[in-house]
Amino acid sequence: MATAEKVPLNLIEVILAQGSCLTELSRSVSCSEHVLVSQQPPLPIKMARDMAQDTANSSSTSEDITRELLAFIARPSVSDEEFNELALRIFARQFMLNLPFQRFCQLRGKTPRLVKSWRDIPAVPIDAFKEFTLSCLPAEDCERVFMTSGTTRGEVKGRHHHPNLAVYDASMLRHFSEHFMQGDARLPMGILFPTETLMQNSSLAHYLGLAMQDFGSADSAYYLDQNGLRTDALCEALRKAEQSGQAFALLGASYSFVHLMDELQVRGLSFALPKGSRILDTGGFKGQSRDIPMDAFYAQLSATFGVDRRQCINMYGMTELSTQFYDAGNRSVPSVKRGPHWLRSRLLDPLTGQEVAHGERGILAHTDLANVNSVVTILTEDVGVATDDGFVLLGRAQGAQAKGCSLAVEDFLKAARG
Amino acid sequence: MMSAPKENFLKADVFKAGYLPGLRDDEVRWKHLQLGAPNNALTVAVPELSTEQFKNLASRIRLASRTHLKSWPVSDIVRTLDTAIARLLNANDPYRQALEHLLPRATGFDAAMVRLGLNSYLQTFRALQLQRFITEDFANPKLLDEFQPRPKGGWSKAIGPELLVHVWAGNVPALPLWSFVSGLLVKAGAIGKISSAEPIFASLFARLLAEVEPRWADCFAVVWWQGGDDVLERCVFAEAEVVLAYGGNTALRSMQDRMPVTTRFLSHGHKLSFGMVSNAALSVLRGQATARAAALDVARWDQQGCYSPQVFYVQRGGQVQPLEFAQLMASELAALTAKFARRTLTLEEAASVASWRKQHEFESLRQIGHQVLGDAAQAFTVAYADTPQTLLPGPLNRCVLVVALNSLQDVMPLIEPQRAYLQTVGLAAAPEELLALGDALGQAGVTRICALGAMTSPEAGWHHDGRFSLLDLVRMVDIDPSAELAAERFTGYEL
Numbered sequence: 001m002a003t004a005e006k007v008p009l010n011l012i013e014v015i016l017a018q019g020s021c022l023t024e025l026s027r028s029v030s031c032s033e034h035v036l037v038s039q040q041p042p043l044p045i046k047m048a049r050d051m052a053q054d055t056a057n058s059s060s061t062s063e064d065i066t067r068e069l070l071a072f073i074a075r076p077s078v079s080d081e082e083f084n085e086l087a088l089r090i091f092a093r094q095f096m097l098n099l100p101f102q103r104f105c106q107l108r109g110k111t112p113r114l115v116k117s118w119r120d121i122p123a124v125p126i127d128a129f130k131e132f133t134l135s136c137l138p139a140e141d142c143e144r145v146f147m148t149s150g151t152t153r154g155e156v157k158g159r160h161h162h163p164n165l166a167v168y169d170a171s172m173l174r175h176f177s178e179h180f181m182q183g184d185a186r187l188p189m190g191i192l193f194p195t196e197t198l199m200q201n202s203s204l205a206h207y208l209g210l211a212m213q214d215f216g217s218a219d220s221a222y223y224l225d226q227n228g229l230r231t232d233a234l235c236e237a238l239r240k241a242e243q244s245g246q247a248f249a250l251l252g253a254s255y256s257f258v259h260l261m262d263e264l265q266v267r268g269l270s271f272a273l274p275k276g277s278r279i280l281d282t283g284g285f286k287g288q289s290r291d292i293p294m295d296a297f298y299a300q301l302s303a304t305f306g307v308d309r310r311q312c313i314n315m316y317g318m319t320e321l322s323t324q325f326y327d328a329g330n331r332s333v334p335s336v337k338r339g340p341h342w343l344r345s346r347l348l349d350p351l352t353g354q355e356v357a358h359g360e361r362g363i364l365a366h367t368d369l370a371n372v373n374s375v376v377t378i379l380t381e382d383v384g385v386a387t388d389d390g391f392v393l394l395g396r397a398q399g400a401q402a403k404g405c406s407l408a409v410e411d412f413l414k415a416a417r418g
Numbered sequence: 419m420m421s422a423p424k425e426n427f428l429k430a431d432v433f434k435a436g437y438l439p440g441l442r443d444d445e446v447r448w449k450h451l452q453l454g455a456p457n458n459a460l461t462v463a464v465p466e467l468s469t470e471q472f473k474n475l476a477s478r479i480r481l482a483s484r485t486h487l488k489s490w491p492v493s494d495i496v497r498t499l500d501t502a503i504a505r506l507l508n509a510n511d512p513y514r515q516a517l518e519h520l521l522p523r524a525t526g527f528d529a530a531m532v533r534l535g536l537n538s539y540l541q542t543f544r545a546l547q548l549q550r551f552i553t554e555d556f557a558n559p560k561l562l563d564e565f566q567p568r569p570k571g572g573w574s575k576a577i578g579p580e581l582l583v584h585v586w587a588g589n590v591p592a593l594p595l596w597s598f599v600s601g602l603l604v605k606a607g608a609i610g611k612i613s614s615a616e617p618i619f620a621s622l623f624a625r626l627l628a629e630v631e632p633r634w635a636d637c638f639a640v641v642w643w644q645g646g647d648d649v650l651e652r653c654v655f656a657e658a659e660v661v662l663a664y665g666g667n668t669a670l671r672s673m674q675d676r677m678p679v680t681t682r683f684l685s686h687g688h689k690l691s692f693g694m695v696s697n698a699a700l701s702v703l704r705g706q707a708t709a710r711a712a713a714l715d716v717a718r719w720d721q722q723g724c725y726s727p728q729v730f731y732v733q734r735g736g737q738v739q740p741l742e743f744a745q746l747m748a749s750e751l752a753a754l755t756a757k758f759a760r761r762t763l764t765l766e767e768a769a770s771v772a773s774w775r776k777q778h779e780f781e782s783l784r785q786i787g788h789q790v791l792g793d794a795a796q797a798f799t800v801a802y803a804d805t806p807q808t809l810l811p812g813p814l815n816r817c818v819l820v821v822a823l824n825s826l827q828d829v830m831p832l833i834e835p836q837r838a839y840l841q842t843v844g845l846a847a848a849p850e851e852l853l854a855l856g857d858a859l860g861q862a863g864v865t866r867i868c869a870l871g872a873m874t875s876p877e878a879g880w881h882h883d884g885r886f887s888l889l890d891l892v893r894m895v896d897i898d899p900s901a902e903l904a905a906e907r908f909t910g911y912e913l
Contacts, residue, residue: 100783103783104779104783107779107782107783125772125773125776127773127776127777127780128776128780131780131784132780132783349765349768350765350768350769350771350772350773351763351768351771351772351775351794351795352794352795353794361765362765363765363769363772381769381773383765383769397765397766397769397770
């Protein structure tokens with residue numbers, strides 16, 4: 001019979017004393033020979049202790065790796081080997097400094113010693129951001145925490161800890177500049193989302209704030225606040241753009257656009273924004289507005305603002321990542337999403353974790369080197385299909401519904417929600 | 419006669435589902451469905467009838483069943499059904515061969531599992547079992563044939579509906595047989611709607627019945643429509659006297675909304691079943707066999723049945739401890755996987771299983787004693803919890819949670835929140851525990867208690883979801899004693 005073997009408390013104490021942030025596991029950690037992948041014994045005490053010693057230097061390591069990563073992001077491109085090499089080092093560091101992640105890897109039988117390719121780094125289900133603190137640096141030493149909006153599991157929110165936002169910002173700016181700014185230095189921007197001050201834990205609020213600060217011209221403004229959409233002010237800005245011929249950029253959550261278009265429809269208003277104007281929407285509808293088919297959404301966006309669908313760009317991002325994906329407009333949907341050279345995506349069979357054959361549907365996993373403090377590879381709940389240079393998003397993996405009267409968990413949750 | 423269907427079903431590229439008396443194929447619109455695993459898909463054509471065609475079908479069936487079912491003694495109906503079932507139990511019969519060929523392809527279930535499952539299922543529909551089935555609900559089966567005297571005076575007769583509409587589920591192959599047969603036993607004309615997931619069995623059974631007894635050819639139809647079609651459902655339900663529906667609660671609610679007040683609606687919705695193992699069954703000698711029986715209940719139909727267990731509550735203190743029981747179950751499930759392969763899961767099903775595993779893996783990181791047994795790449799998962807766990811449905815497809823408890827009475831509060839969903843309990847316990855636990859489980863909302871290993875094979879005449887299979891379908895007609903008394907005053911002769 002298997003008995004639960006405890007990691008000696010003194011080890012926990014060592015780790016805690018040296019700044020590990022893993023309070024959930026402070027009481028003790030179970031490990032048994034019958035867990036899912038049994039070949040992997042718990043770490044020998046000495047090795048674990050050595051590793052714990054290393055955490056003493058974690059702050060300098062953190063700076064080193066951040067510096068290195070920033071340089072990596074700044075490069076025009078990288079080779080497969082270079083990506084692999086940095087990914088493995090980031091993984092090894094996260095394995096060492098993050099106990100829940102380490103335990104998860106052991107469960108999966110993947111340790112730095114065995115993982116030779118970035119593809120073998122265990123993909124952490126995004127739910128884990130709700131259940132555990134996934135941070136190399138103690139959570140309390142992290143400058144920012146981005147939280148998920150908690151749409152899928154009620155109150156429990158996923159937390160993504162960022163020691164500082166240097167990497168996040170560099171990643172965002174570099175990729176945003178390429179795919180959205182398309183050579184323009186600054187544009188007048190209208191943001192359909194609350195400011196970062198209003199939503200401190202929203203990565204999207206930060207993202208949009210950054211976009212406006214670095215790429216917005218002086219007359220850029222927010223058109224959504226505590227009181228809702230500032231439609232009058234926005235209409236004025238849009239008319240002004242129409243008259244001046246200056247290209248305008250409208251950015252915000254997809255559902256904000258739905259609300260705005262509903263409102264404009266009531267007022268019988270539409271616009272013909274100057275050439276070069278563009279729109280960025282993100283996040284889908286999340287039950288925040290009526291759910292409309294993608295094609296209808298972009299058709300309506302294009303018709304309402306006079307922006308070519310090729311300039312209606314969708315950003316795919318998530319709190320659990322530090323980098324975003326963009327498409328090259330939505331002339332046809334679903335569009336192909338692409339990430340930058342420090343981010344690689346794969347489509348996996350959710351059960352085996354193996355990549356599905358090219359062209360088959362799979363669950364998206366992303367290896368984002370900018371996730372330097374959390375977990376470098378995450379497993380999403382999104383279904384996609386790989387294309388030659390990116391992937392097409394097909395929606396969320398709605399758990400299968402049972403075909404009859406047997407109650408499967410998904411039906412049950414639905415029933416419970418009424 | 420015997421070779422025609424074989425030709426038809428085994429060689430055709432497209433299986434034409436349904437049974438539509440009085441309608442030629444070219445009068446009907448057909449919709450093609452792709453069923454089964456992508457690498458071995460089966461194309462099934464299902465009929466899309468107009469409301470007009472439904473109405474005509476309904477009148478035709480009402481008329482025919484008045485003549486050829488309502489007037490038949492129930493024993494003759496049993497005999498006819500027995501003949502049809504005997505053919506389905508005969509490995510050389512073309513209908514049987516068609517089932518063995520088509521069901522695994524349509525449903526993705528392992529061929530051997532389908533073959534064995536069909537046999538043990540069909541066995542419960544032979545003449546002897548059917549007679550018992552009737553007696554279960556009618557102590558005097560002649561009530562179905564003619565007015566029977568009542569002990570307190572007067573007479574009564576049980577009359578089946580003119581038109582019974584079945585809405586079948588497709589989670590387990592051949593599921594429609596229960597209600598199809600129940601309807602015939604009470605002499606109801608019937609229209610049955612097949613599920614897109616398993617359109618095979620009912621279609622073939624209807625054709626077989628019409629072949630075995632040509633006079634029944636117009637007494638029933640097997641149809642299809644897109645579930646939730648407002649106009650069609652309102653039309654069909656308005657024609658029906660009784661509607662008997664299986665399915666998810668959402669689908670049932672939407673049907674209920676379309677049901678005329680005058681139509682009796684019998685629904686079998688979402689159900690949740692589980693197992694309980696007393697330490698009486700956990701001696702060194704018995705432990706393995708108990709685990710094997712439990713594993714069989716999990717593996718059969720890949721847990722798709724409402725009677726399939728999703729959680730096992732196992733008592734501590736036996737020679738085989740709950741964790742060891744979980745390990746035994748895992749090894750039995752591994753062995754069963756070699757014998758009966760699990761269906762190829764869709765991406766959505768796989769994601770659901772993966773998500774469930776993940777939750778238990780997370781739990782195992784947090785809690786000593788919580789474990790996940792079985793590799794993700796294997797076709798089953800046993801999770802083990804050392805602390806009491808509320809009964810919750812899992813992702814099906816051979817995923818089961820084993821929960822250790824000090825006493826089986828501790829189960830009651832854990833299942834209490836699911837009262838409305840409870841159905842079968844597979845129980846391994848000593849005789850002296852049986853009635854006490856049965857009583858507590860009954861109070862908690864459970865409607866069936868059976869042995870481990872028998873969860874997926876309900877007895878003939880079981881009370882499905884606690885209800886009466888036949889009684890619920892009929893309407894009793896009473897001739898009051900007063901009518902009899904009054905009639906006595908009007909004799910043509912003088913007294």
